[in-house]
Amino acid sequence: MTLRRIRIQGLGVIDEAELDLSPGLNVITGETGAGKTMVVSGLGLLLGARADAGLVRSGTPQAVVEGEVDVPADHPAARRVTEAGGDASDGVLLVRTVATEGRSRAYVGGRSAPVAVLAEVGQHLVAVHGQADQWRLRDAEQHRILLDTAGGPELAAALEAYEEVFDAWQAARHRLVEVVRGAAERSLRVDVLRAALTEIDGLDPQEGEEDDLRAESERLSHAEELQTASWAAHDALVGPDDPGVDVASVAQLVSTASSALAPAAAHDPELDALRRRLDEIGYLASDLASDLSGYAAGVDVDAERLDAVHRRRADLTALLRRFGPTTRELLRFAREARDELSRLDLSADDVDELARRTESLRVQVGRLGAQLSSVREETARRVGREVGEELSHLAMGTAEVVVHVGRRPAAATGPDARAQSRETDEPTSSGDEPPGTVPLPDGRQAVPRRHGLDDVEIRLSANPGAPPRSVARAASGGELSRVMLALEVVCGDDSLPTYVFDEVDAGVGGSAALDLGARLARLARTAQVVVVTHLGQVAAYADRHLVVRKSSDGQVTRSDVVVVDGADRESELARMLGGVADSRAATEHARELLARRGLEARA
Structure with missing residues (x-):
C-alpha cells in the first residue's frame, strides 16, 4: 500500500510537476522559495483540505492535484471509493481541482464525489504531520487511539470484550427505561391492541x-x-x-x-x-x-x-x-399488532428480570472496564518510556512524555449528574447512585463510554522541572512533528500506509539530525514516509530523493520536481550541507553521509 505518484499543475510556483514516490523513505528538498511547501499543500488538497483560491498559480484557470495509490481491493480506502461509485479494482485514483474563483471539485476512482468523501478516503491512506496539521495530537480522542494501537493484541482483546458487554448493557438500559418510563402509555396501548386483535380474530378475515x-x-x-x-x-x-x-x-x-x-x-x-x-x-x-x-x-x-x-x-x-x-393491509396490521403486543405486554416478573439483567451487565461493564484500564495503564507507562527514549535522539533529550490514563469521575447528585445523564442518554434517577455509572471492583463509581472508562491524554514536559501539559499546548510546531514521529515509531501499525512530515527538522542540527534521519528510516521499514527537509543529514537517509527546482526567465518563475541520484544527489546534499553545490568539503561530507547510510542499511 503506497502512494505511487503525485501530479501537480498550476499550484503556487509549481507550473507542472510529477512526483514518483518509492515505498520507503522519500525526501523532498530544494532551495528556500522553490515550492517545497506547495507539494505538502497539494497533498493536503488531495486529502480533502479546505480549498484556497490563492493557491492557484497566476495566469492559470485552475490548480489540479492528482494522486495514484496502490491499495488492495479489500482496503478500507478502496471500499469507500467503491461505495462512492468509483473504480478501485487497480488501485485508487484521487483528483482535486481548485478554480481561481474558489470553486473546488473532487474525484475518487474516476467518479465525481463530494470533498468530504475525498477526506474519508484520505484518512485511511495518509497521515500528514506538519506544524499546522498535527490534528492527531490536538484531538483528545486520537490520543486514546494511539495508545490502544500500541497496546497490541492484549489491549485489543480487552477492548473487544468490554465493548460487547457495554453494547448489551446499553440495549438493556434503554429497553428498561422504555418499559418503566412509559408504563401508563404502555398499558393503554396494550388495551387498544388487545381490543383490536379480539375484534379481528373474532371475524377471522381471509386475504381477498x-x-x-x-x-x-x-x-x-x-x-x-x-x-x-x-x-x-x-x-x-x-x-x-x-x-x-x-x-x-x-x-x-x-x-x-x-x-x-x-x-x-x-x-x-x-x-x-x-x-x-x-x-x-x-x-x-x-x-x-x-x-x-x-x-x-x-x-x-x-x-x-x-x-x-x-x-x-x-x-x-x-x-x-x-x-x-383491503384485507391484505388488515392482516398485516394484525401481525404487527401481535408483534408490538408481545414487546409491550410484560408482566411484573418480566420487568424484574429485565432489571436484574441490566444490573448484571452494569456490573460486568465496571469489571471489564477496570481490566481494560489496567492494560491501558501498563501500556501507557511503556509508551511514555519508549517515546521519551526516541525524543532523546531527536534533539529533545530533556523532554519527558507522560501518557495519562484517568477515569472520568462520577458526580453523586445535582447538575453534574444531570449533565452525565445527557451524555449517556439516561434519565436522572431518584436513587443514591448517579445515572449511567458503573461500579468498580474497589467500590468507586465511574462513568463509562463505549471505548472504556478512561480519558487518555499524551502530556509533554519540554524542560526539566516543568509540569507535564497536553502535548498540543506544551510543544512548538517543530516539536509537535518530532513527538508525532516518535509516537508513530512506537505506536504505529500497518493500517496507515503513508506518513508525511513537513519541517519535522525545525530546530534540529548536528548529530541530532542524523538521529532524526535514522528514526525516519526506521519508520519507513513498515510504512511509506514522505519528508520535506532542509537538512542534508536527513536527506541522506532517503530511498528516493526528490528536488524541487525553481527557474525563471526574468518575468515568470516556475518550479518542477526531479529525482536525483548519483552525482546529482551528492551535489544536492553538498548544497544543503555547505550552501553551495560545488564545495569540495561539502561534497566529501555528502559522500560520507551516503556511505554511512549504506552501511546502516546493510546492517
Whole structure:
C-alpha cells in the first residue's frame, strides 16, 4: 500500500510537476522559495483540505492535484471509493481541482464525489504531520487511539470484550427505561391492541375475502335473472326440453345445412371442408348448451345465504375502514399488532428480570472496564518510556512524555449528574447512585463510554522541572512533528500506509539530525514516509530523493520536481550541507553521509 505518484499543475510556483514516490523513505528538498511547501499543500488538497483560491498559480484557470495509490481491493480506502461509485479494482485514483474563483471539485476512482468523501478516503491512506496539521495530537480522542494501537493484541482483546458487554448493557438500559418510563402509555396501548386483535380474530378475515363476497353478493342478488338468461340461451342452441314446443334451434339449423352439403361435398374437397366446419359448429353448440344447462342448474336462489353474505360484508367493511383499505393491509396490521403486543405486554416478573439483567451487565461493564484500564495503564507507562527514549535522539533529550490514563469521575447528585445523564442518554434517577455509572471492583463509581472508562491524554514536559501539559499546548510546531514521529515509531501499525512530515527538522542540527534521519528510516521499514527537509543529514537517509527546482526567465518563475541520484544527489546534499553545490568539503561530507547510510542499511 503506497502512494505511487503525485501530479501537480498550476499550484503556487509549481507550473507542472510529477512526483514518483518509492515505498520507503522519500525526501523532498530544494532551495528556500522553490515550492517545497506547495507539494505538502497539494497533498493536503488531495486529502480533502479546505480549498484556497490563492493557491492557484497566476495566469492559470485552475490548480489540479492528482494522486495514484496502490491499495488492495479489500482496503478500507478502496471500499469507500467503491461505495462512492468509483473504480478501485487497480488501485485508487484521487483528483482535486481548485478554480481561481474558489470553486473546488473532487474525484475518487474516476467518479465525481463530494470533498468530504475525498477526506474519508484520505484518512485511511495518509497521515500528514506538519506544524499546522498535527490534528492527531490536538484531538483528545486520537490520543486514546494511539495508545490502544500500541497496546497490541492484549489491549485489543480487552477492548473487544468490554465493548460487547457495554453494547448489551446499553440495549438493556434503554429497553428498561422504555418499559418503566412509559408504563401508563404502555398499558393503554396494550388495551387498544388487545381490543383490536379480539375484534379481528373474532371475524377471522381471509386475504381477498372482500372481493369474493362482492362477487357472491352480485350473483345471489341476480340469481333469477341469471337462470332465465342461461335457459333461454340453452333453448336457442339446442331447443327446449319440452317436446311439444317446436322451435328451430341452432343445432337443428346447422344439422340441416350440413345435410344439404353432404351429397355434393363428396365431389369437391373444398366443399367437404366447409361441411366439416358446419359439423364442428354443431358440436360446439351442443357442448355450450350443456354448459349453460349446468350453470343454470347451479345458480343458487337462496335468500338466507344472501342475507348472510350482506352481514359478512358489512362486518368486514367496518374493520377495513378502521384498520386497512383491503384485507391484505388488515392482516398485516394484525401481525404487527401481535408483534408490538408481545414487546409491550410484560408482566411484573418480566420487568424484574429485565432489571436484574441490566444490573448484571452494569456490573460486568465496571469489571471489564477496570481490566481494560489496567492494560491501558501498563501500556501507557511503556509508551511514555519508549517515546521519551526516541525524543532523546531527536534533539529533545530533556523532554519527558507522560501518557495519562484517568477515569472520568462520577458526580453523586445535582447538575453534574444531570449533565452525565445527557451524555449517556439516561434519565436522572431518584436513587443514591448517579445515572449511567458503573461500579468498580474497589467500590468507586465511574462513568463509562463505549471505548472504556478512561480519558487518555499524551502530556509533554519540554524542560526539566516543568509540569507535564497536553502535548498540543506544551510543544512548538517543530516539536509537535518530532513527538508525532516518535509516537508513530512506537505506536504505529500497518493500517496507515503513508506518513508525511513537513519541517519535522525545525530546530534540529548536528548529530541530532542524523538521529532524526535514522528514526525516519526506521519508520519507513513498515510504512511509506514522505519528508520535506532542509537538512542534508536527513536527506541522506532517503530511498528516493526528490528536488524541487525553481527557474525563471526574468518575468515568470516556475518550479518542477526531479529525482536525483548519483552525482546529482551528492551535489544536492553538498548544497544543503555547505550552501553551495560545488564545495569540495561539502561534497566529501555528502559522500560520507551516503556511505554511512549504506552501511546502516546493510546492517
